[in-house]
Amino acid sequence: RHSFSHKGIPFPAEIYDPETIDFVGNHFQVLDDDTFTVTYPKSGTNWMMEILSLIWQQGDPSWCRSVPIWDRSPWLESPNALEKLKSAKPPRRISSHLPIQLFPKSFWGSKAKVIYTVRNPKDLLVSLYHFSKLMSFLEEPESLEELLGAFLQGEVLYGSWFDHVKGWLGLRGRENFFCISYEELQEDLRGSVGRICRFLGKDLSDAALASVVQNASFQAMRDNPMANFSLMPDNILDKSKGSFLRKGVVGDWKNHFTVAQSERFGRAYRERMQDLAGTFPWDE
Numbered sequence: 001r002h003s004f005s006h007k008g009i010p011f012p013a014e015i016y017d018p019e020t021i022d023f024v025g026n027h028f029q030v031l032d033d034d035t036f037t038v039t040y041p042k043s044g045t046n047w048m049m050e051i052l053s054l055i056w057q058q059g060d061p062s063w064c065r066s067v068p069i070w071d072r073s074p075w076l077e078s079p080n081a082l083e084k085l086k087s088a089k090p091p092r093r094i095s096s097h098l099p100i101q102l103f104p105k106s107f108w109g110s111k112a113k114v115i116y117t118v119r120n121p122k123d124l125l126v127s128l129y130h131f132s133k134l135m136s137f138l139e140e141p142e143s144l145e146e147l148l149g150a151f152l153q154g155e156v157l158y159g160s161w162f163d164h165v166k167g168w169l170g171l172r173g174r175e176n177f178f179c180i181s182y183e184e185l186q187e188d189l190r191g192s193v194g195r196i197c198r199f200l201g202k203d204l205s206d207a208a209l210a211s212v213v214q215n216a217s218f219q220a221m222r223d224n225p226m227a228n229f230s231l232m233p234d235n236i237l238d239k240s241k242g243s244f245l246r247k248g249v250v251g252d253w254k255n256h257f258t259v260a261q262s263e264r265f266g267r268a269y270r271e272r273m274q275d276l277a278g279t280f281p282w283d284e
């Protein structure tokens with residue numbers, strides 16, 4: 001499998017190209033009414049996309065059930081989606097995994113909103129490990145140990161998780177930036193949806209909120225062909241090897257990490273994150 005590196009960040013060459021990444025950073029025109037959902041891969045991107053789709057429709061699930069998730073919130077750095085985005089009618093809903101230094105420069109002078117979702121990196125790593133077995137454009141790691149080493153070195157798609165999170169969290173306190181964790185969504189989906197609505201300036205009725213919560217549940221998404229990735233061709237996602245909506249829980253790392261791996265990860269985490277103020281739900 002091929003990958004290329006753009007300003008030090010590795011990308012799988014099967015689905016991305018350097019020209020598009022460069023165009024997005026330097027020339028993509030962000031509009032004030034754009035809303036971006038940004039994540040490091042496997043942090044709950046598609047969950048947030050589904051939640052936002054439902055919020056925009058006042059809880060009505062018909063759009064979510066009729067249009068594939070990737071067309072509802074096109075992928076900024078994907079060459080095909082970018083073409084569609086250029087002609088999309090505002091207000092635009094856009095998804096991205098880009099680290100902040102590769103994000104469009106025009107974002108900085110805009111009022112566009114960013115929702116950034118973070119997840120316990122240990123669970124994220126387990127999710128990535130299984131995901132790598134399904135996706136044709138990712139190298140299948142020999143073991144979790146091997147992937148853990150690559151992850152701590154930032155030698156995985158989209159580069160270092162630590163840099164990604166620290167880069168984006170530098171925007172905390174700005175009016176147009178909202179950060180939420182996968183763990184908060186799990187802990188209190190209804191309350192989280194309420195907070196997201198307030199950030200977006202959306203006022204949903206109790207019935208609409210309840211519908212968002214119901215239709216964005218793990219089971220509802222698994223049952224929705226427009227959200228469960230069953231429409232993804234087999235040569236990209238090998239469905240015989242597992243499911244994109246794999247387990248959808250907090251703490252699965254405990255079933256995968258050895259004590260030594262957990263300690264190794266913890267040491268690297270403390271070292272890399274010590275300069276970041278604040279705590280996450282997974283911090284001890």
Ligand code: A3P
Nearest residue numbers: 042043044045046047127217218245246247248
């Ligand atoms: P697991 O592999 O741990 O199950 P992304 O969309 O960023 O690729 O993240 C995928 C992860 O989010 C997967 O984690 C997937 O199961 C989980 N996920 C997706 N939808 C979810 C939902 N409605 N509730 C809980 N987890 C969800």
